[in-house]
Amino acid sequence: MNSKTKIYLSFVYILFFLVLIITGYNYISNFYLINIVFLFFTVLLVNNFSMFFNSMTEITTSMNLPVLLTCFWILNPFWVGVVATLGSIEFKNQKLGFVWYKFLFNRSSIFLASVSGALIFNLTRPVLDGGSFPILSALFASIVYFLVNNLLVYIVVNLADNDVNQMSLLSYFRELSKNLITSYFLGLVLLASYMYFSKVLFVLVIILLFIIKDFFYSRLQQMNSYTQIIESFLKVIDSKDHYTEGHCERVANYTYHLCNEMNLSRAKSEKIISIAKIHDIGKIYVDDDILRSSDRLSEREYQEIKRHTEYGYQLLKDIDLINDELEIIRYHHERWDGRGYPKGLKGEKIPVGARILTACDSLDVMITGRTYKPPMTKEEIIEEFKKCAGGQFDPEIAEKMIKLIRDGYFDDKFKSEEKIRELELSLEY
Ligand SMILES: [Fe+2]
Ligand SMILES: [Fe+2]
Known part of the structure; x- marks a missing residue:
């Protein structure tokens, strides 16, 4: 002393x-x-x-x-x-x-x-x-x-x-x-x-x-450990898949707005948002070369990528804190018309969290583009959601998503027309 x-x-x-x-x-x-x-x-x-x-x-x-x-x-x-x-x-x-x-x-x-x-x-x-x-x-x-x-x-x-x-x-x-x-x-x-x-x-x-x-x-205490688990997984995903870095977090952000718009209960929304943050966790089992490939994927590679939903589900299913909403991860690539994967579930058979996630996941792909696909403008995205309502997306969710986009919730996320043209040009070479 x-x-x-x-x-x-x-x-x-x-x-x-x-x-x-x-x-x-x-x-x-x-x-x-x-x-x-x-x-x-x-x-x-x-x-x-x-x-x-x-x-x-x-x-x-x-x-x-x-x-x-x-x-x-x-x-x-x-x-x-x-x-x-x-x-x-x-x-x-x-x-x-x-x-x-x-x-x-x-x-x-x-x-x-x-x-x-x-x-x-x-x-x-x-x-x-x-x-x-x-x-x-x-x-x-x-x-x-x-x-x-x-x-x-x-x-x-x-x-x-x-x-x-x-x-x-x-x-x-x-x-x-x-x-x-x-x-x-x-x-x-x-x-x-x-x-x-x-x-x-x-x-x-x-x-x-x-x-x-x-x-x-x-x-x-339970919530704290839950958040910690989610945050650590998020880091793992980002370190594995650099191209889509930040994808899961952005999707979680869109999910937050969409859940609000759909008036889901707070507890339900919180679960969906947390799962959204790690929805692509299964990609840690997918071969690095496939994830980072900038060419169009071969059929075999595509089949392998598709398995990330099941990998993610299997990885997390033993964690008690998370597992009551895990179906969302498993089914986030299902489509409303039944032509999605892994099960080809149709309509309301797909858990609502997964339907929400599909819309938000796609929104992020549309906004950011992929190596083989340039980003889309705000108007193009609205058109896409209209076109795919009842196909890829739950019509009600697509409608809510369009409303959110129109109301300007994601305006800071869209790339400008010039930027998109630039990216398009770079893709052509
Ligand atoms: Fe995914
Ligand atoms: Fe995703």
């Missing part, structure tokens, strides 16, 4: 003892034991039963503040400090080795923050909220608690570690402020259940919040 940190820690400890003595002197004799014991156990419980809403950031916030809002209402600042300080001791961390100065620092910062919050609450309540529900004073108290606690921690982190953890103060607080807002609203819910109902409801609400939290948390 460097000397600056030592001086700072000593300063915090002294401040802690000073405030403890001053508030104790003023408030220690004023208490109602049942309330103190009840709130102490509540704080202890929420601190030792997994952390709350910390899934989006590395920084953890507990349910401390929400419960403290009720403490502000019931207890005086000294007892708020005592309950918060003792209640926030986490047993599970102590196993890693007890470091007395860290322990004391954590207690000090929580005591100082909760006492400041309680004092602000008491000061602002008569002015801002009068006799009504303390919406504003609770807000100010939450902000003060949050600022004092995090500022004390921020300083010690930056003093102790000069190279690591140098997060700017602004971004540190920006990240944390999300937690503040959540904590504040949860705190209001808890306070209202205590004020207008009973301790029983107060505890029930806390339990309910934990259940919701677990649900959200596992869902978020």
Whole structure:
């Protein structure tokens, strides 16, 4: 530990003892034991039963503040400090080795923050909220608690570690402020259940919040690993098939607009868009020479390329997170009229995600062109979709696609006439 940190820690400890003595002197004799014991156990419980809403950031916030809002209402600042300080001791961390100065620092910062919050609450309540529900004073108290606690921690982190953890103060607080807002609203819910109902409801609400939290948390974790899988596959595809680099991402972007236009449910759209990002993953099994060939493909080569739909499906089918929409990959080259591959499925037998993907996949080919085919203009593409509605494309989807193109959703993607002519000329030589 460097000397600056030592001086700072000593300063915090002294401040802690000073405030403890001053508030104790003023408030220690004023208490109602049942309330103190009840709130102490509540704080202890929420601190030792997994952390709350910390899934989006590395920084953890507990349910401390929400419960403290009720403490502000019931207890005086000294007892708020005592309950918060003792209640926030986490047993599970102590196993890693007890470091007395860290322990004391954590207690000090929580005591100082909760006492400041309680004092602000008491000061602002008569002015801002009068006799009504303390919406504003609770807000100010939450902000003060949050600022004092995090500022004390921020300083010690930056003093102790000069190279690591140098997060700017602004971004540190920006990240944390999300937690503040959540904590504040949860705190209001808890306070209202205590004020207008009973301790029983107060505890029930806390339990309910934990259940919701677990649900959200596992869902978020699941989504994160899902996105990671998709992103890694995307890299693999791009490294394999340079000519179509970015193809899958562009297709996913068109898919996003088309799903919106079709009013699909959010969950369904998200799945289709994710699959769109990796729809050509099967190409990693196709011979490099065939993929990169700039000549027209021979029949044998074409047959080999066609197998990418099945390869992709086989590759991913064992991943539980993805596999309920995998049919989209398998059937993204099917045609509405039944003349596509691999199965020759017809009409609505083709999953809607695959029908959407076919349209978006083709749109990208039309926009970017291929080695043997120049890109098409906006008007030509609209004509193509009209012509192929009911043939290659689901008529309804083709119609929606034309609308999106006409409305200018993809205007930044189309190549200019001059550029297309240039490309045409280069193809002729
Ligand atoms: Fe494909
Ligand atoms: Fe594709």
